[in-house]
Amino acid sequence: MYSINYDSKEEFLSGVIAVPARKALEKEKIDSLEKLSRYSEKEIMQLHGFGKNTMVKLKNYMSDHQFSFTEA
Template identity: 40%
Template sequence: MKSQKTRRTCKFGHTFYKSSDCPTCPTCEKLKAPASGFLAMLSNPARNTLLHHGIDTIQKLSSYTENEILQLHGMGKASLPALHNALAAEGLKFKDKKHDKN
C-alpha cells in the first residue's frame, strides 16, 4: 500500500507533495544545483554528501580513495563513473587504495 502524499510549502513558498517525512523541497534543490563542474553531474544526495564533507573541488575529491567516498552516507556506486570521468578530465584520479584509512 502506497503512502498518501501530503501537500507542503517550503519557507520560500514552493508547493510540493511528499509521501515521506523528508522536508526537502524539490524546487529549491533544483535551484541550488550547479550548472557546471563535477558536482553538476551528480544526483542531489551524492552532491549534498560531498558538500557536507567539504569536498567542493575536483582537487579535494582526488585526495580521497574510491572506498572512502563510497563509505559516505548518500554516495553510491552509480556516482562513480561521473566522478572517474571528472577526475580524468583534469588529469587526476582517486588516491591509491594503499593510503585508504579503512
Template identity: 45%
Template sequence: METGETDLPKLAVPARRALAGAGYTHLEQLSQVAESEVLALHGMGPNAMTVLRNALKEHGLSFRDR
C-alpha cells in the same frame, strides 16, 4: 542547495549532498582521498562514482591510491 563555486559534475541530489556535507566542492579535493572513502559517504552510489571517476580522468586526476 549549494551556492558556492564548484567544479564537480552534475550528480543526483543525494550524492551532491553527501559531497557537500563532507566538504568536497572541487575535483582536486577528491584526488586527495581514496575512492573507498567517497563511496562510504551516505548517498554515494555506483552511478555517482562512475561520473566522478570520469570527471577526474577528464581533468588528469584520479582518486588517491589507498
C-alpha cells in the same frame, strides 16, 4: 595543475552526480576536484548517495579533468 573552486556549492558537480551525493560531498567540505582527489574511492563510496553508478560518473568526470582518487 590548478584548483577549481565554485562560488556556489550547488554548482560543484551539478549535472554530473545526483543531489544526495553532492550534498554528502558538501557536508565533508569537498568543493573542488583537487580536494576530492585527496580521498580514496573507498572513502567516497562510504558517503551517503554514492553507489557504483555515481562512482563511474564521478571517475569519468575526474579523469576528463586530469584528476583521480588517491590510492588507499
